[in-house]
Amino acid sequence: MLRLSPGASLEVFDGEGGRYRAVLAEDGALALSGREETSAPRAPIVLAQALIKGDKMELVVQKATELGASAIAPFSSERSVVQLTAARARERVVRWQRIAEAAARQCGRADVPTVHGVGTLSDILARGRSIGARSIVLWEREKSRRLAQAAAEADALLVAVGPEGGFSDAEIERARAAGACTASLGERILRSETAPIAALSVLLFLAGELG
Numbered sequence: 001m002l003r004l005s006p007g008a009s010l011e012v013f014d015g016e017g018g019r020y021r022a023v024l025a026e027d028g029a030l031a032l033s034g035r036e037e038t039s040a041p042r043a044p045i046v047l048a049q050a051l052i053k054g055d056k057m058e059l060v061v062q063k064a065t066e067l068g069a070s071a072i073a074p075f076s077s078e079r080s081v082v083q084l085t086a087a088r089a090r091e092r093v094v095r096w097q098r099i100a101e102a103a104a105r106q107c108g109r110a111d112v113p114t115v116h117g118v119g120t121l122s123d124i125l126a127r128g129r130s131i132g133a134r135s136i137v138l139w140e141r142e143k144s145r146r147l148a149q150a151a152a153e154a155d156a157l158l159v160a161v162g163p164e165g166g167f168s169d170a171e172i173e174r175a176r177a178a179g180a181c182t183a184s185l186g187e188r189i190l191r192s193e194t195a196p197i198a199a200l201s202v203l204l205f206l207a208g209e210l211g
Helices: 054-067 086-107 121-130 147-151 169-177 195-206
Strands: 009-013 018-024 030-032 045-050 071-076 134-138 157-161 181-183
Touching (some): 045 195, 071 086, 071 121, 121 169, 134 147, 134 169, 157 195
Parallel strands (some): 045 071, 134 157, 134 181
Antiparallel strands (some): 009 018, 018 030
């Protein structure tokens, strides 16, 4: 365990976008400077991730936090291998939120993305509409529209990524009926834990947050 001596300087984050300079006092208390606001993402991005196997889901939450997702919305999909009871889903969300908090601290992020409760794809798309986000569903069979085209000039985005077996045709039809558009990441079919990382990297590069 790392032990700091009195007088050591630290940087403290409040999880809500605030950063403080701090000095460790003799009694172990922290003497904080004034709150410094950090800049919000230029284009807030909600990652909607279908449930996938435990360690893979944790990886997605961790990397989405590091890359700058503003929120993470897990959902149950028709082809999800993982199916959770209501109680188990609540437990997982608590764990994923802790992973997001730890990842934010590790990468020096002053805010922590909210991990929403597990819903359905319809629930997630309704949440996207309620915050005025453009909803994009990544679909490997979309041939005419790439992610960068679908996301162009959007003020806020919600990007939905399917499970190991992908989205069913019925889910795609319902998503389109709900106002979402489909897009692809290119010719390669990516694993369900790779696609969200690639998608966020593309979108944050386009927004000027990466690169």
